[in-house]
Amino acid sequence: MADALTISGLDAYYGEVQVLRGFELTLKKGEVLCLLGRNGAGKTTALKSIMGLVSVRAGHIIKDGKDLTKLPAHEVPKTGVAYVPQGRRLFAELTVAENLEIGLMTRGKGDVTRESVLGLFPVLRERLSQRSGTLSGGEQQMLAMARALCIEPDVLLLDEPTEGLMPSMIARIREAVAELRQRGVSTILVEQRVDAVLSLADRVAFIENGQNRETVPVEDVRADPDYVRRYVGVS
Amino acid sequence: MSFGPMFLLATMEGLVMAAVLALTALGLSLVFGVMRIVNVAHGEMFMLGAVLAWAISTAFAGHPSIGFVAALLVAPLVVGGVAMLSERLVLRQLNYDPEATIVATIGLLYIIQQLALTFYGADARPVQAPFNVRVQLPWFGYSGYKLFVIFAAIVLMLATWFVLTRTKIGLIMRATQYDRETALAFGIPVDRVYAGVFALGAMLAATAAVLVVPIQQAHYLMGRDPLLLSFIVVIIGGLGSLRGTIIAALLIGLSDGIISTLYFSPTLAKMLATLLVAMVLVFRPQGLFGTVAK
Structure with a gap:
């Protein structure tokens, strides 16, 4: 399988605080790669580094032969990388339709993209004129994903998409991620729920102290609970 | 003069003031709303608009309307350019830090003011x-130009509202206002949006100034009152709220006009406005139409 994204030797900082140290990661085309690790390990920072939202002082992020670390942050999504941040970060005062429009303006193909995305999350179709801040938590998460998909990404970065959602919504989000894999979208998923990781991932990268300690196939993680115990502290 | 005509005159004067104030404060509010920057040099953008209006209008011979129209078109563009340059050379270098930019815009205020003093001089000059048309109201004839100022301000405010709420540029500005980082993650060039908004805010102030110079003269210190009153308006209305800014400008403009005209006391009007600000800050710090920062 070819690589969708390759990160090598990445040092990332929040102000003067170094969070990622020589971070390495390879995302293969069409796979779901989960990042697992304790709080503060650097999972979210890894996603923000890809988007150019934190200061990267060394290393490379290569996508389609382009080094994303050399681009200004607003150019990164135009290369086909979409980001669903932790906590959704919707434009709460804008309507559902306006949130989608922001995604479409970046790279989408207008109505065709919009219809395809709404086909994946039909509940949003009934809420187009509603202010996004007034949606339920599950609907907000769907909108956050839908907005990102309006970019027509080939690489999708999902940061804890099931956080704080009720079980039925979690199932819906999981279905959507599985559906996107069918469509050939490569996904990096940061997730605290081990059950979600085991059901969705093709491979799992274990992050600790700002470094990727090892990346293994999900079957290995299923077969050996010690992985999760060692890096996340739960079994 | 009996109470009826006096009250109508006071109301008309108040409306003219509210119109100019609303435009000026709208610029200040827009800059704060989108960029989270308190532009202390906003009054100097107003002053620069007025001074340029004098310079441009006197450069044209013939009917005064030619010079005035030229000033109305050119002065806001020049002031917008100055604002854009200030944004690039100063605010962007400070990474739009809210505290550092307050100090930096104080510096800008003095630089612009002293440049005006150097090149324009200390004299107040009329435009x-x-x-020159008088419109007959029930008890007296009233300046047609002042009515035009009210009309022009309404048109400009409607245009601003339209751009903000009905166009892609407005959508981008609002998205940047709500979440800068997420806007970047969706391909919005936030630096360019900030430069555009800072220029737009200054252009609104400059336009208000061009409209007002035929009523009050252009002077290098004339930026102080509009700045103070704009702050009063945006604090009462709620920083970043378009609706709040307009309503507060009407409130302050009308009360100022009515009290100044009926009781011959502009000081009393300013005292009441300041008292209102104090009450808003105590009982509703986010302003009448502002939202609490999350």
Whole structure:
């Protein structure tokens, strides 16, 4: 399988605080790669580094032969990388339709993209004129994903998409991620729920102290609970 | 003069003031709303608009309307350019830090003011109104130009509202206002949006100034009152709220006009406005139409 994204030797900082140290990661085309690790390990920072939202002082992020670390942050999504941040970060005062429009303006193909995305999350179709801040938590998460998909990404970065959602919504989000894999979208998923990781991932990268300690196939993680115990502290 | 005509005159004067104030404060509010920057040099953008209006209008011979129209078109563009340059050379270098930019815009205030003093001089200079028509109201004739100022301000505010709420540029500005980082993650060039908004805010102030110079003269210190009153308006209305800014400008403009005209006391009007600000800050710090920061 070819690589969708390759990160090598990445040092990332929040102000003067170094969070990622020589971070390495390879995302293969069409796979779901989960990042697992304790709080503060650097999972979210890894996603923000890809988007150019934190200061990267060394290393490379290569996508389609382009080094994303050399681009200004607003150019990164135009290369086909979409980001669903932790906590959704919707434009709460804008309507559902306006949130989608922001995604479409970046790279989408207008109505065709919009219809395809709404086909994946039909509940949003009934809420187009509603202010996004007034949606339920599950609907907000769907909108956050839908907005990102309006970019027509080939690489999708999902940061804890099931956080704080009720079980039925979690199932819906999981279905959507599985559906996107069918469509050939490569996904990096940061997730605290081990059950979600085991059901969705093709491979799992274990992050600790700002470094990727090892990346293994999900079957290995299923077969050996010690992985999760060692890096996340739960079994 | 009996109470009826006096009250109508006071109301008309108040409306003119509210119109100019609303435009000026709208610029200040827009800059704060989108960029989270308190632009202390906003009054100097107003002053620069007025001074340029004098310079441009006197450069044209013939009917005063030619010079005035030229000033109305050119002065806001020049002031917008100055604002854009200030954004690039100063605010962007400070990474739009809210505290550092307050100090930096204080510096800008003095630089612009002293440049005006150096090149324009200390004299107050009049600009001729583009037309001289009296419109007959029930008790007296009233300046047609002042009515035009009210009309022009309404048109400009409607245009601003339209751009903000009905266009892609407005959508981008609002998205940047709500979440800068997420806007970047969706391909919005936030630096360019900030430069555009800072220029737009200054252009609104400059336009208000061009409209007002045929009523009050251009002077290098004339930026102080509009700045103070704009702050009063945006604090009462709620920083970043378009609706709040307009309503507060009407409130302050009308009360100022009515009290100044009926009781011959502009000081009393300013005292009441300041008292209102104090009450808003105590009982509703986010302003009448502002939202609490999350």
